Amino acid sequence: MLSLVGAAAALAQPALVARVIDVVGTDEPLLPLVSVLVVVLVGSAVLSAWQQYLLQRTAEGVVLSTRRTLADRLLRLPVVEYDRRRTGDLMSRVGADTTLLRATVTSGIVDLGGSVLVGVGALVAMALVDGWLLLVTVLSVSVGVGTAVAAARRVRVLSRQAQEQVGAMSAAVERALSAVRTIRASGATAREVTLVGDSAQGAYRAGVRVARLQALVSPASSIAVQGAFLAVLGLGGYRVAQGSIEVSQLVAFILYLFLLIQPLGQGIRAYTELQSGLGALARVQEVLDLTPEDDDRPQLGSATTSPRVPVAGDPTPLLELVDVDFGYPDGTGVLHGISFSVPAGTRTALVGPSGAGKSTLLALIEGFYPLSGGEIRWAGTDVRELPQAAVRARVGYVEQEAPVLAGTVRENLLLAAPDTPEDELWRALAEVGLTGIVERSERGLDVLVGDDGVLLSGGERQRLAIARSLLARPALLLLDEPTASLDARNETLLRETLTRAAADRALLVVAHRLSTVLDSDQIVVLDAGRVVGAGTHAELVETNPLYRELARAQLLA
Incomplete structure (x- = not known):
């Protein structure tokens, strides 16, 4: 609306100037006409400023909305998408690509509409003044406009390529910063600087x-403008000398020409910005077109699909794997016909050589990857028939790397259970032997852990992750090498904690250190993606050659 009013005010100015020229030298009062001209000029400036503010505010709103939508989609993508893509490139789409949308709004669509309106109005007014001058103007301008539009069309493709290169550079920086200590220790700083520099290049x-x-675009527009201006001056001066038009009409035509030139330049610039924005938008849309998790799952809250939690002694196992197969998209098989069950209130251990598929199995139970075959059942129901969020709410998962989020100890503990009282936070830390890191700081639970928990030791990160999972009170707790980074004292403390935890929940533990799982109710032995044995420690030592070999290597048989 402001653009329409501003265009009307702009179109009125040349007519008012021509009228002032006609009045000069006559007996008609000049002051009222000049006053109207001043009001129109000032009003046009005020409207322009207001319009620009609204445009900038709207552009920021568009960027905010796009970033929120994009971040929401990025955090809900299937895990396999993170395996395929580089984190830095995804970050670039949220930052650099969405920033280009601001220019699209402020210099693109709205300006393009206003420019067309003013340009058409100026052409109509010029036609009413003199048709021959209009013809010369159109011929001169068309050449420049055609060249500019042809160049702008190519901008979209090149702009997307440029944004992809920026994404690659961001990925290179993210890669280097995430492993900066390893790079320094390896004496590879100079090589990494070169790699990042090559990406920047x-x-x-x-x-x-x-x-x-x-x-x-700019030279083509300038040549067209200058050619049109010179042609109008030459032909216009000749027609004034011939008496075909008045001087006031020539002045008005030239003012309309200037009025046409400004929106013409804005329109070309807007079209170019629009093409750049569309290139960035294509990269944003590429992520938004990806299907997030849970889309095909039943809705949470349905009485028929809410996951049931069996109690200890229930004949239906809490978790059951039936002929589970899994392979990567490239066809590499990882798991083959895995079958075993985890009854409620029991401890099950997964053991086997590295690469047997133990960690992959936990990722499948968490629903991070789709099965290639078979079923995973929760209380007798295929998990694919249950709301994924509801299943995960009943499963705790501590990864082998034990990731810790940047922030404080309190924020990490509250991640899965945000309403937990402070006394329970302290109790959870005590259960895993971690009260020391908060007691030695004046900030207590608000002590910082650093980016990725860098201010904590490996064992402290692992214990913090376990405490975080215990606070969520899951019915099933998945632990991937929970004692890998612990000393003997803390390993004993953690084993006692897990023994208490197993009283009211099921545990599924991946372990290389067999001493931590000797008292498990069931030990499942994996090798090359297949179950090659299951039973207690004593039974497996007697009947399973692979387990016996592992136990002897650790002086346990």
Whole structure:
């Protein structure tokens, strides 16, 4: 609306100027006409400022909405998508790509509409003044406009390529920063700087290609404008001398020409910005088109699909795997016909050599990857028929790397159970022997853990992750090498904690250190993605050669 009013005010100015020229030298009062002209000029400036503010505010709103939507989709993607893509490139889409949308709004769509309106109005007014001058103007301008539009069309492709190079550079920086200590210790800093520099060089070259093409737009527009102006001056002066038009009409036509030139330049620039924005939008849309998790699952809250939690002694196992197969998209098979069950209130251990598929099995139970075959059943129901969020709410998972989020100890503990009282937080820390890290700081539970928990030791990170999972009170707790980074004292403390935890929940533990799982109710032995044995420690030592070999290597048989 402001654009329409502003266009009307702009179109009125040349007519008012022509009227002032006609009045000069006559007996008609000049002051009222000049006053109207001043009001129109000031009003047009005020409307323009207001419009620009609204445009900028709207553009920021568009960027905010897009970033929220994009972040929501990124955090809900299937885990397999994170395996396929680089984290830095995904971050670039949230940052750099969405920023280009701001220019699309402020210099694109709205300006393009206003420019067309003013341009059409100026052409109509010029036609009413003199048709021959209009013909010369159109011929002169068409050449420049055609060249500019042809160049702008190519900008979209090059702009997307440039954004992809920026994403690659962001990925290279993220890769280096995430492993900066390893890089320093390996003496590879200079090589990594070179790699990041090469990525930056690629982004530079792509940006230069866009700049080179955009640079064609301005000269083409300038040549068209200057040619039109000179042609109008020459032909207009001749027609004034012949008496075909008045001087005031020529002045008005030239003002309309200037009025046409400004929106013409804005329109070309807006079209170019729009093409750049569409290139960035394509990268954003590529992520938004990916299907998030849970889309095909039953809705949470349905009485027929809410996961049941069996109690200890229930004949239906809490978790059951039936002929589970899994392979990567490239066809590499990982798991083959895995079958075993985890009754409620029991401890089950997964053991076997490295690469047997133990950690992969936990990831499948968490629903991070789709099965290639078979079923995973929760209380007798295929988990694919249950709401994924509801199943995960009943399963705790402590990964082998034990990730800790940047922030405080309190924030990490409250991640899965945000309403937990403070006394329970302290109790959970005591159960895993971790009260020391909060007691030695004046900040208590609000002590910082650093990015990725860098201010904690490996064992402290692992125990913090276990305490975090215990606070969520899961019916099934998945532990991947829970004692890998612990000393003998803390390993004993953690084993006692897990023994108490197993009283009211089931545990499924991946372990290389067999001493931590000797008292398990069931030990499942995996080798090359297959179950090769199951039973207690004593039974397996007698009947299973692979387990006996593992036990002897650790002086346990």
